[in-house]
Amino acid sequence: MRPRRLxxxxxRPLSFTVRSRVQPLLRFRAPVLDVAxxxxxxxxxxxxxxxxxxxxxxxxxxxPMSAPAPEDWGWCADVSWAGxxxxxxxxxxxxxxxxxxxxxGVVKYRTIGEWLLGRNKMAADDACLGEIIRLLxxxxxxxxxxxx
Numbered sequence: 001m002r003p004r005r006l007x008x009x010x011x012r013p014l015s016f017t018v019r020s021r022v023q024p025l026l027r028f029r030a031p032v033l034d035v036a037x038x039x040x041x042x043x044x045x046x047x048x049x050x051x052x053x054x055x056x057x058x059x060x061x062x063x064p065m066s067a068p069a070p071e072d073w074g075w076c077a078d079v080s081w082a083g084x085x086x087x088x089x090x091x092x093x094x095x096x097x098x099x100x101x102x103x104x105g106v107v108k109y110r111t112i113g114e115w116l117l118g119r120n121k122m123a124a125d126d127a128c129l130g131e132i133i134r135l136l137x138x139x140x141x142x143x144x145x146x147x148x
Contacts, residue, residue: 023122024129025148026104032141035092035100041070048075048090051102055088058135061128074103081128084120085109088132106132 033054035047052068052075059065062080065088069076074091089105106129108122122129124147136142 024106024124024126026106026133026136026145027148028102028104028136028145029099029143030092030102030139030141031099031143032139033092033100033102041075043070044072044074046074047092047100048102051075051090051092051104052077052088054139055132055135061131079128081131084128086128104132104136 030051033050035050038047038049041047041049049068049070052065056065056068056077059079062083066078068090071089074089076087076089079086079088086109087105087107089103089107091103093101106122106126108120108126108128110120114120133145133147136145
């Protein structure tokens with residue numbers, strides 16, 4: 001049997017992206033973020049959308065940040081910086097001690113070719129990561145910022 005061509009003209013060749021292995025994780029406290037105003041995460045009751053909205057309001061990348069979407073580990077959104085694509089993942093802990101601890105991961109997307117050839121890896125001096133750190137440091141209500 002010969003393979004048949006799909007009649008749907010909207011079908012495009014698949015493109016693959018692979019996340020880098022080094023994924024910086026930022027940890028901090030942000031009492032200025034109000035999780036009570038967040039929509040319910042339909043997958044898992046983890047907050048994080050308000051942090052991504054806060055970043056999105058200040059984002060000056062190549063294009064606006066995508067709308068935050070729920071994930072089983074929190075919330076995520078895509079951004080573009082200097083021609084490269086990244087995923088931001090946000091989550092926060094429960095406020096058992098009176099303060100929530102926030103986590104923000106930055107994942108750099110790479111093509112399969114870049115991944116196979118070891119090119120375009122995420123680095124500690126990545127420009128997008130630097131811009132995110134600059135935004136977080138510029139907010140007086142964010143405290144104890146740590147890069148893990």
